[in-house]
Amino acid sequence: MSAGLRPQPLPPETAVRPLRVALVGNPNCGKSTLFNALTGRRQRVANFPGVTVDRAEGEYRHDGATVSVVDLPGMYSLAPESPDEAIAVDVLLGRLPGAEPPDVIVIVADAENLERNLFLATEILELGRPTVIALNRVDRLAHAGMQIDVVELIHELGVVVIPVVATRGEGMDRLRHAVSRAATLPAPTLDAIRAAAGAQGAPAGAALAADQRYRWIAGVMERTVTRRPRPARLSDRVDAVVLHRVWGPIIFVGLMLVMFQAMFSWARPLADGIQALVAATAAGIAAVLPPGELRSLLVDGALGGVGSVLVFLPQIAILFLFIGLLEDSGYMARAAFVMDRYMRPLGLHGKSFIPLISGYACAVPAIMSTRTIQHPKERMATIMVVPLMSCSARLPVYTLLVAAFVPAITVGGLFSLQGLTMLGMYLLGTVAALGAAAVFRRTLLRSETRALIIELPPYSLPSLRVLGNSVWQRVRLFLRRAGTVIFAISVLLWGLAAYPRARGADGRPVPPEQQLSQSALGRIGHAIEPAVRPLGYDWKIGVSMVASFAAREVFVSTMGTIYGVADAGDSRRALAQRLRAERNPVTGRAAYTPLIAMGLMAFYVFALMCTSTVTMTHKETGGGWRGALWAALQFTYMLVMAYAAAFAIYRGGLLLGLGGGA
């Protein structure tokens, strides 16, 4: 280091505002885990590159002062190649409007991959800003047969290096202390690097050539790292199977099959328990309140709506548990590698696979995660098809219809027909997404598809804390939606279904079914009916479909409220049973049949009923008029596909002589 380590006073402005610290490093080196360990926040973490695609901010207190921390997307160098890397570089260099560069830069370096991580580190050291290196995952060095001489590394780099294990929070106190101290120390310089690389003559501030940088890093590695030969790792042996041309895809499909089976079979007892709890609550309310408007609102409206959605909580939790397992184990990046072979002919880049799989959870972060895709047209095609992947909001709709109309029988002695039907819906969405991508890539978004280069992270046992946190976050969000938006919509829909009160010729209240039909909701439904009748739907489904443009789960809560009113508080039967038992009052035939249910599920597979996704597409495709056009195109093509699929299934089924309902 060219200057002494004598602390200097803080710059005057940092005495009155929090110290600003930026966490930077290569993708998947543990920045977000370190961010969480430092700040106590719950930023999303997973074991594959490209999890963080936007900056996240948090803070902690140290020695009575507040330190503000920004977690940045991963990058391999200061020359950004994708939108997420550009965000990181802009923040680091203070290029964002209204944002100054950070006071201290913490370079998070993966100890196991130090050589590659040092490339970015040297570029950042060249900036001449106060810097600390957090050498992460030092606990894995022994297993990897490596030893790092940290003191020598500090000497070589001229910067403070703190060994840490972010997953366990080890080294955090030392790191916090080093960060506060770095702000008062002279910034490190690259004189040593320049001298060693023979670049003394280079003008000040000029970047070193990549080969000079690598040459210098190789020397540092030789002097600071010792390796002992080790036998082939278990990870390599597992990869030989998981990445195999034949076994790889089979393993992937098998894992998906297990996931959907689990969602149906494991969740059943828990869902039954919640159903019983809802029924008991309704009975309790009925016992306390006399018959009247308020009792009907609480039992038929609020509980009928919210209760029918809450039943699906266990399935949502299981879905996110599986996605978390795939992400944290290190399998996700491998699945992208395996599937690249099949996606390339369709014009999709292998990196599109992770956003597509993330779409099973929610399209909004999945669209954001396309920022890791470098080529604009490949990225745009991925954005346009991500919402076709069945997100968790569709799950309650599928589950309700599958439970109501698909027999609970076993196929081949192993798989339940209901689980296979669920898998079929997810596959239908996936195949449609790939097909739509192929069309986009051959028409509006035509360009050459580039080869996939992706870092395969080491396998790791998923952390129970991280997994539990991930599942809890999703469960909490689901409960919050149920307790706020879905509750409010259920109350409002109850009002529309209950008023105006219809009276018979004798002035007495009409039966519940007739009241529903003559209510405001019934009248709206009858107005909508001509548009949905060609698909085999009655006005109740039509109203529920329109309401579900607010959120897809609202389809289920609306049906729950409608049947709550229609059945006048019969909360003992689950909604699926009520749908099965529904009869056309005129013909006496079943109002809903498996054919109608299949068409309806297909509609929900394809339709884009999510305002957040439309807004996110608008923003990520450039915003303004350009973004609006792409968002409108996405909404329209998906709606046309949805209507066409539901129409084809229903009309095709009728032609084949399958039951068409009332």
Added chain:
Amino acid sequence: MGPGVQNLVVALALAGAAVYLGRRAWRRVVAARQRQSGPCGPDCGCGDH
């Protein structure tokens, strides 16, 4: 609880639900116009908040 009180509570609940949903929709519109970093927020459904 008499029918009059029940009706009053129901009217308040319906008004409250309508105001809540209207306010939420309006806030979303305003936020979508103003925010630089997209719609990802507490109600976006992504679960990251």
